[in-house]
Amino acid sequence: xxxxxxxxxxxxxxxxxxxxxxxxxxxxxxxxxxxxxxxxxxxxxxxxxxxxxxxxxxxxxxxxxxxxxxxxxxxxxxxxxxxxxxxxxxxxxxxxxxxxxxxxxxxxxxxxxxxxxxxxx
Numbered sequence: 001x002x003x004x005x006x007x008x009x010x011x012x013x014x015x016x017x018x019x020x021x022x023x024x025x026x027x028x029x030x031x032x033x034x035x036x037x038x039x040x041x042x043x044x045x046x047x048x049x050x051x052x053x054x055x056x057x058x059x060x061x062x063x064x065x066x067x068x069x070x071x072x073x074x075x076x077x078x079x080x081x082x083x084x085x086x087x088x089x090x091x092x093x094x095x096x097x098x099x100x101x102x103x104x105x106x107x108x109x110x111x112x113x114x115x116x117x118x119x120x121x
Contacts, residue, residue, distance in 0.1 A: 019060030
């Protein structure tokens with residue numbers, strides 16, 4: 001069965017969640033977490049996103065973002081493939097780091113979440 005189409009439009013706000021492939025620990029080391037955050041910074045700049053907050057756990061992450069240009073799918077593809085390439089090159093491995101489909105929740109009002117996110121940043 002095909003997945004549902006993503007809701008994308010200019011100015012949309014999202015809660016994005018994704019976890020390591022096969023629930024594996026992607027952010028075991030501080031180096032992996034730092035590398036992901038650097039790649040996330042690049043994605044925010046490249047795609048013009050507004051990053052409200054993030055949480056990195058050992059095997060998954062959460063992002064609270066807005067997409068002024070309505071380009072979530074393109075940006076998430078770039079973020080995850082770029083990080084996976086760098087991660088694999090450093091470790092001498094192959095394959096994907098994250099589940100293929102992110103869990104994306106489009107939110108009309110992300111403002112109530114902001115206080116919660118700030119607690120974990």
